[in-house]
Every structure is written in structure tokens, then in C-alpha cells.
Amino acid sequence: MIRDDIKQHTITAMKAGDKERTAALRLVSAKIKDRDIEARTGKAPANDDDLVIEVLQKMAKQRRESITMYVDGGREELAEQERKELAIIEEFLPSQMDEAQTRAAIEDVKSTLGADSIKDMGRVMAELKARHGAELDMSRASALVKESLT
Structure with a gap:
């Protein structure tokens, strides 16, 4: 532990x-x-x-x-x-995902949820946090999700 x-x-x-x-x-x-x-x-x-x-x-x-x-x-x-x-x-933190891995995770979540507009950002962020919360910088991920959905 x-x-x-x-x-x-x-x-x-x-x-x-x-x-x-x-x-x-x-x-x-x-x-x-x-x-x-x-x-x-x-x-x-x-x-x-x-x-x-x-x-x-x-x-x-x-x-x-x-x-x-x-x-x-x-x-x-x-x-x-x-x-x-x-x-x-x-x-003591788990290793963080780099930008390429973060973008791949975002695309995976987007395709799973069928997200295609900025209105889906909350759902995408919630799923990202559920799947990759410990190894993902959520503030950086937020900017990448926003970029991806616009």
C-alpha cells in the first residue's frame, strides 16, 4: 500500500x-x-x-x-x-499518461459513448476519470477533450 x-x-x-x-x-x-x-x-x-x-x-x-x-x-x-x-x-503517484496516450484514451471514450459535441464533455470527462483517474492529469485532459470535441 x-x-x-x-x-x-x-x-x-x-x-x-x-x-x-x-x-x-x-x-x-x-x-x-x-x-x-x-x-x-x-x-x-x-x-x-x-x-x-x-x-x-x-x-x-x-x-x-x-x-x-x-x-x-x-x-x-x-x-x-x-x-x-x-x-x-x-x-508515490502512479506514472502519468503522456499526451499521446491521453489522446488515445479520449478517442476511445468518445467512440464508446458516441460523443461528438462539446455538450458531451461532462460524460467524456466522467468516463475518463472512472477509467484512468489515477494516471491522468485531469486538467490537461480537460483541455484535450475540449479540443477534441470542438
């Missing part, structure tokens, strides 16, 4: 004295615990790995946005810190 891998890597980083990695992994663990608490009152994913992947994807997205903002603001040292955290987070 991904949660166990994160715990093991945290212990290894602590033993190695890698403070930056330890801090980043502890941050990940804290976010996962926060999500566990939220899941008690709401609808929780059936699979624990799905919950962890959801948290990791959200954290990765936040880091990417922060990097863009820091670079635009001329704060390269903060952007570099975010890049390091992003690299650690991405270690």
Missing part, C-alpha cells in the same frame, strides 16, 4: 538525516491523516490507495501552481523548494 511506503520512506529519511525529505514526507502523511478525518463524515473511496492517490494528486497540483506563481514573481528559491517537494510527492 502507498501509505505504508510513505511511512517506510519517512523512517529511512529520518535515519539518513535528510531533513528536507523527512519534512516533505511528514507533510504528505499529515495531509493523508486530514483526509482520513474528512472521510469519516463523508463518502470515502472504497480503496485506501485511491484515497492516498487523491491526496497526492491534489498536493502535486498545488505545488505546480505554486511553482508557476513563484517563478512569475521572481522568487526562484521558493520555486526550487516547491520543485523538491513535488519530486518527492510524484515518487
